[in-house]
Amino acid sequence: MEKLTINKNITEIDFQEEWRDMNLVIYAEGLGKVRDLIALLPVIKRLNLKFFLDGAKKENYDAVQILSSLGVYSGIVINEKADWEKLTDLMYYALCGRIPHAPIEPFQYVYDSYEKNVLVDYSTVFFNNSDRFFTVRDNFNEKDVTESQRKQQVFRQKFFYQATPCSSCAGWRICMGKYAVLEDKTGCQAFTNELLTVIENLKFKK
Numbered sequence: 001m002e003k004l005t006i007n008k009n010i011t012e013i014d015f016q017e018e019w020r021d022m023n024l025v026i027y028a029e030g031l032g033k034v035r036d037l038i039a040l041l042p043v044i045k046r047l048n049l050k051f052f053l054d055g056a057k058k059e060n061y062d063a064v065q066i067l068s069s070l071g072v073y074s075g076i077v078i079n080e081k082a083d084w085e086k087l088t089d090l091m092y093y094a095l096c097g098r099i100p101h102a103p104i105e106p107f108q109y110v111y112d113s114y115e116k117n118v119l120v121d122y123s124t125v126f127f128n129n130s131d132r133f134f135t136v137r138d139n140f141n142e143k144d145v146t147e148s149q150r151k152q153q154v155f156r157q158k159f160f161y162q163a164t165p166c167s168s169c170a171g172w173r174i175c176m177g178k179y180a181v182l183e184d185k186t187g188c189q190a191f192t193n194e195l196l197t198v199i200e201n202l203k204f205k206k
Contacts, residue, residue, distance in 0.1 A: 001025060003127055010051055010067075011036035015043050025050045025127075027077070031063035037070070044072060052105070052126070056081035061090050068094070068101040075105030077126055080179055084187030091195055095202060107195070110174055114199050120174050165189075170196060 001023040006013055011032025028051055031037060051067060052075040053060035060076060061083065067074040076082075076090060094104035095111060106122035113120045165185055166177050171192025179188040 003027065011040060015040070015047065019047050019049070023048045025052060027052050027054075029054075030057065030060055031066065034066060037066070041070060041072075050074065050105070052077050055079060055083070055087060058083055058086060061086040064104060065090060065093055068104050069099070071102050073102045073105075075125060078106065078122075078178075080182055082187075082191075084191045088191050088194055091191075091198065095198055110195065111199050111202070114174075114196075114203065116200075116204070118173070119176065121176055122174055123178065169193070 003025050005027040007029055009030045009032035010026075010028045013026070013028065024047070026049060030053060050073040051064075053064055055061070055076045055078050064074045064076050076087065078087065090104065091107050093101075094107040106125040109125045110120055110122050164180065166172060166175070166180055169175070169185075169189050169192070171189055174196065175188065175192045179185060182188060
């Protein structure tokens with residue numbers, strides 16, 4: 001699977017036939033006009049594509065829901081500027097909606113991977129999990145990988161020995177301190193806790 005960042009709306013992308021043999025995750029600016037997307041659907045569905053949109057833009061929550069409803073695999077990139085209420089609404093659509101639709105990330109990944117008392121880092125979906133991915137540079141040294149992993153371990157440990165608000169949050173199991181820079185953690189804590197509650201109800205209380 002390859003990541004491709006294109007600073008355009010999805011409807012402005014020049015889709016290439018040679019992409020058919022590739023598994024591409026496309027990071028786009030937004031959706032564009034729905035009528036233009038409808039016209040592109042036959043082309044998009046011939047290719048192995050997933051579309052990820054930035055959660056810092058409010059319009060992208062509706063865009064991801066539209067993509068999913070049309071059968072296009074998509075995701076919302078969660079960062080410190082996320083709209084937690086819109087994110088929660090999208091989560092309910094993704095996991096609890098009865099109308100058939102394509103998967104939405106990172107909710108599908110968390111649902112598929114989640115087990116009780118096990119950490120699930122949904123950064124994996126966005127190629128940001130340092131335990132799984134490492135950026136290779138020209139002066140690459142294998143020791144850099146070990147050092148990166150060590151720093152990540154220290155980063156996680158500090159939440160507990162410093163007794164930060166994150167260390168007492170149940171959502172830590174899927175967040176692991178991603179939003180520690182936020183002064184007000186009300187939104188991220190409410191979202192991650194509600195996501196866990198929904199998934200546990202779906203998977204373990206049937």
